[in-house]
């Protein structure tokens with residue numbers, strides 16, 4: 204068996220800092236949350252319901268969210284004002300599953316996924332939307348191109364307010380979690396080159412590319428948007444993915460395992 208894969212770590216093992224939390228406990232919780240998210244979607248697909256949802260999106264991005272939620276994201280009670288997180292739309296079940304573990308949602312709520320009118324609990328929307336679930340979601344995502352563009356403009360606005368002395372946003376970060384399909388949309392990176400963007404460019408924006416979810420070749424979803432005609436390709440071995448993604452405005456390979464980039 205070969206241990207070589209086309210996946211390349213963005214940070215060399217020698218450069219990795221010590222994990223600040225308890226890896227063992229966090230892994231165990233992550234497993235429960237991942238499982239609950241999958242079961243929630245599966246139950247929504249049961250006979251008589253048939254509304255389903257996405258499973259592999261959260262399964263592949265769980266570690267990024269969990270590490271972010273446990274160690275990085277700043278809440279609104281942070282003295283700096285808190286971060287702004289754009290959750291990838293298809294991964295919404297994982298956020299609900301984490302909320303369940305935290306006691307924010309009941310089992311009936313989880314059984315109401317995509318059943319806002321007919322479910323036994325509160326309506327759990329398919330995708331993030333602050334109008335549907337104002338106490339849960341801050342930003343709407345899943346409209347491909349618009350979510351990433353919103354994140355970029357949010358970071359741009361934060362920077363603008365800071366430079367104009369309107370608000371100290373230096374402690375606030377915008378996190379954008381984006382699918383590989385989403386990154387096929389020109390808007391996902393196009394706004395980074397917006398004229399008049401203050402320099403240094405977008406220091407408040409951190410881009411997270413969701414690992415490509417395993418799926419059938421030529422699955423329908425990659426055929427129904429503009430980037431579909433481009434075949435996806437694995438990152439060539441030895442290629443660092445550290446400098447690709449939203450923050451730098453360069454294209455990430457869909458096979459990039461975890462592209463984290465920041466200009467700050």
Ligand SMILES: Cc1ncc(C[n+]2csc(CCOP(=O)(O)OP(=O)(O)O)c2C)c(N)n1
Pocket residue numbers: 257259260293294345346347348381382383384385386416424425427428
């Ligand atoms: C502008 C636009 N075109 C098409 C769609 C339909 N659509 C929803 S999600 C999706 C694919 C998403 O792929 P990816 O970002 O990789 O997420 P994944 O499902 O792999 O987690 C498509 C084509 C959309 N939401 N918005």
Ligand SMILES: [Mg+2]
Pocket residue numbers: 382383384415416
């Ligand atoms: Mg994808």
